[in-house]
Amino acid sequence: MFAEYSTSELLSIFAMQGVAGLILFSVFVLMALGLAIIFGQMGVINMAHGEFMILGAYVTYLTSQVFSTYLPELFSIYFILAMILAFIVAAALGALVEWGMIRHLYNRPLDTLLATWGLSLILQQLYRTVFGAREVGVTLPDWLMGSYQLTDSIELPVNGLFVMTLAIGISLAVAILMYRSRWGTQVRAVVQNRAMAGAVGINTAKVDRITFALGCGIAGVAGSAFTMIGSTGPTSGQLYIVDTFLVVVFGGASSLLGTIASAFTISQAQSTMEFFMSGSMSKVLTLLFVVFILMLRPQGLFTLKVRR
Amino acid sequence: MSYQRFSALFPKKEMMGFIVLAIILAVVLPLSLDIFRLNLVGKYLTYAFVAVGLVLCWGYGGILSLGQGVFFGLGGYAMAMFLKLEASDPESTKIQSTPGIPDFMDWNQLTELPFFWEPFHSFGFTIAAIILLPCIFGYIVGVAMFKRRVGGVYFAIITQALAAILTILIIGQQGYTGGVNGMTDLRTLHGYDIRTDSAKYLFYFVCVFMLFVCLFVAQFIRKSKLGRLLVAMRDKEDRVRFSGYDVANFKIFVFCIGGVFAAIGGAMFTLQVGFMSPTLVGIVPSIEMVIFCAVGGRLSIIGAVYGALIVNAAKTSFSESFPELWLFAMGGLFIAVVMAFPNGLAGLYNTYAAPKVDAFFAKLFTKKPAVATTAPPPAITPSVSKPVVTKTETPVIPQGAIHE
Numbered sequence: 001m002f003a004e005y006s007t008s009e010l011l012s013i014f015a016m017q018g019v020a021g022l023i024l025f026s027v028f029v030l031m032a033l034g035l036a037i038i039f040g041q042m043g044v045i046n047m048a049h050g051e052f053m054i055l056g057a058y059v060t061y062l063t064s065q066v067f068s069t070y071l072p073e074l075f076s077i078y079f080i081l082a083m084i085l086a087f088i089v090a091a092a093l094g095a096l097v098e099w100g101m102i103r104h105l106y107n108r109p110l111d112t113l114l115a116t117w118g119l120s121l122i123l124q125q126l127y128r129t130v131f132g133a134r135e136v137g138v139t140l141p142d143w144l145m146g147s148y149q150l151t152d153s154i155e156l157p158v159n160g161l162f163v164m165t166l167a168i169g170i171s172l173a174v175a176i177l178m179y180r181s182r183w184g185t186q187v188r189a190v191v192q193n194r195a196m197a198g199a200v201g202i203n204t205a206k207v208d209r210i211t212f213a214l215g216c217g218i219a220g221v222a223g224s225a226f227t228m229i230g231s232t233g234p235t236s237g238q239l240y241i242v243d244t245f246l247v248v249v250f251g252g253a254s255s256l257l258g259t260i261a262s263a264f265t266i267s268q269a270q271s272t273m274e275f276f277m278s279g280s281m282s283k284v285l286t287l288l289f290v291v292f293i294l295m296l297r298p299q300g301l302f303t304l305k306v307r308r
Numbered sequence: 309m310s311y312q313r314f315s316a317l318f319p320k321k322e323m324m325g326f327i328v329l330a331i332i333l334a335v336v337l338p339l340s341l342d343i344f345r346l347n348l349v350g351k352y353l354t355y356a357f358v359a360v361g362l363v364l365c366w367g368y369g370g371i372l373s374l375g376q377g378v379f380f381g382l383g384g385y386a387m388a389m390f391l392k393l394e395a396s397d398p399e400s401t402k403i404q405s406t407p408g409i410p411d412f413m414d415w416n417q418l419t420e421l422p423f424f425w426e427p428f429h430s431f432g433f434t435i436a437a438i439i440l441l442p443c444i445f446g447y448i449v450g451v452a453m454f455k456r457r458v459g460g461v462y463f464a465i466i467t468q469a470l471a472a473i474l475t476i477l478i479i480g481q482q483g484y485t486g487g488v489n490g491m492t493d494l495r496t497l498h499g500y501d502i503r504t505d506s507a508k509y510l511f512y513f514v515c516v517f518m519l520f521v522c523l524f525v526a527q528f529i530r531k532s533k534l535g536r537l538l539v540a541m542r543d544k545e546d547r548v549r550f551s552g553y554d555v556a557n558f559k560i561f562v563f564c565i566g567g568v569f570a571a572i573g574g575a576m577f578t579l580q581v582g583f584m585s586p587t588l589v590g591i592v593p594s595i596e597m598v599i600f601c602a603v604g605g606r607l608s609i610i611g612a613v614y615g616a617l618i619v620n621a622a623k624t625s626f627s628e629s630f631p632e633l634w635l636f637a638m639g640g641l642f643i644a645v646v647m648a649f650p651n652g653l654a655g656l657y658n659t660y661a662a663p664k665v666d667a668f669f670a671k672l673f674t675k676k677p678a679v680a681t682t683a684p685p686p687a688i689t690p691s692v693s694k695p696v697v698t699k700t701e702t703p704v705i706p707q708g709a710i711h712e
Binding site for chain 2: 043045101104105108109110111112113114115117118119120121122123124125128129238242245246249278280281283284287288290291294295298
């Protein structure tokens with residue numbers, strides 16, 4: 001399939017698709033980070049993760065509506081506020097869900113999967129009732145519009161750059177939180193041995209709740225970032241949930257670095273192949289490739305060496 | 309089969325469950341419903357095949373597959389391909405630019421039948437494909453996963469990804485598969501028009517018959533040593549392995565059986581409903597199939613049939629009258645069935661209704677033993693007789709273990 005292109009054409013195709021893939025990569029990373037915390041660290045399957053993301057997107061939409069109606073002079077900074085709000089709302093809902101549902105199911109992972117799927121159905125219908133079935137989009141402030149022209153064929157859209165920066169920033173923050181803070185130590189202790197962690201005085205129930213809320217909050221921020229790239233509908237979250245789970249599993253569930261590496265691989269593969277074949281086939285091939293690798297290496301790309 | 313072996317396979321109480329179900333499905337419903345409603349019940353029953361397979365895989369084996377829609381689709385599409393080929397003979401498709409190929413291929417500028425469609429001219433091959441395709445597919449997936457000790461949630465996620473892949477593939481390759489519309493306009497089976505009322509009656513009874521075949525197979529597996537091994541594996545996999553059993557092979561076997569059941573259900577769906585589409589294959593229908601099984605009771609094959617019937621009937625009536633409430637109800641059902649009654653309807657029946665029914669029959673048998681042949685359905689439980697103390701099942705929840 002490469003035969004009909006010259007080398008320089010191929011190079012610029014790869015560069016162009018690579019840039020498009022980087023934006024997909026950022027969305028994957030933002031979504032997968034929350035899931036990597038919840039699934040990788042706590043072992044909880046949260047099928048409603050996509051709906052937490054969409055919650056963030058709707059919060060951003062509401063904020064932009066409020067700002068454009070009442071505070072048009074501050075419209076250029078609404079996005080920052082919207083992201084903070086999205087984080088708070090999603091994290092609060094996450095804490096509520098953990099308290100009402102997840103904490104009763106910690107030793108039954110398959111049942112958690114079904115219960116959170118039920119939650120995702122309820123949330124979807126709730127969004128549909130409140131916001132309507134039609135997709136909504138936000139107006140971006142001026143400074144997020146436009147693009148930088150790098151070469152003739154490659155241009156970097158500003159909103160894409162912003163999402164990428166955000167993804168990198170949040171990844172760093174999560175990494176520091178997990179591996180350099182007292183709370184991160186506690187989380188990892190609880191994951192490795194709940195009973196022992198409790199015995200040395202860690203409040204495991206509290207750690208669980210904060211961890212789950214943090215994962216959901218990051219999903220909310222991901223949804224907020226998502227509004228810059230696409231429009232939001234009640235079922236948008238479901239479209240991404242399988243991809244995101246594959247990203248996390250492919251990277252090795254308990255490794256943050258693995259999650260980022262696998263998000264990079266999957267997004268680049270998908271976006272590069274999209275140029276040469278139809279979008280659906282490139283997605284099928286990417287997913288098949290991931291499933292195939294997982295069959296050869298079920299523990300994922302990166303694994304922590306832990307004595308059990 | 310000697311009487312002794314028969315009564316070991318069907319203890320009196322379980323036999324009663326089969327008889328009641330048979331009376332409801334084969335006598336009560338056909339007599340009380342018009343053909344439109346009966347056809348709907350037939351459609352719901354096709355999901356019962358999947359649910360029975362899931363009872364074996366999930367309830368007994370502890371393997372939660374979120375990709376049963378794939379098997380349902382394999383069976384359904386195999387049957388649909390045969391019917392579609394029969395419906396598109398050169399005579400009835402002569403207005404196409406290439407007569408003799410299915411209409412959607414013509415619309416997508418295909419000029420000849422793809423090679424993998426050719427064998428589906430033969431009915432024998434189609435039937436074989438409905439049984440063998442899911443077996444082969446289940447075997448490949450099973451070997452790849454279980455031999456490497458992948459289980460629990462990882463298996464669930466990967467099977468879910470497979471369901472997603474198949475849906476995207478079917479929608480993307482519309483020249484070969486009919487795309488998002490699926491295969492529609494299916495007319496005859498060996499010249500017998502499948503759209504008439506008499507055909508619908510016939511297929512309903514074929515469906516009930518096939519369901520009972522599957523139920524008997526499932527019952528046989530449950531009562532055999534294999535069934536006990538499955539339960540043992542679910543509860544303490546390592547101990548079974550250390551006792552010298554090859555755990556993976558049993559899992560592969562039960563996964564394949566579940567797949568074959570689902571494929572038979574899919575084929576019956578195509579026959580009764582008259583089309584097959586990717587919306588019946590993907591992630592959402594696959595996970596709904598799990599809820600049919602969970603509502604019925606993940607440890608009861610009879611319960612799974614009732615679960616499929618009740619959830620689907622509720623879905624139809626809800627979406628007819630309050631479409632926006634349906635997803636709330638469905639979501640609530642998922643949460644309730646996990647948190648409040650993990651053993652489903654069968655668990656509720658065993659805890660609350662069974663003691664009363666037993667007492668009623670105990671009374672009946674002591675007075676005049678001849679009447680017992682027509683057992684009333686469990687729904688109309690007499691509230692008189694005092695409950696006797698019976699052994700209630702302690703809730704057993706399969707735990708998916710993550711093996712690394």
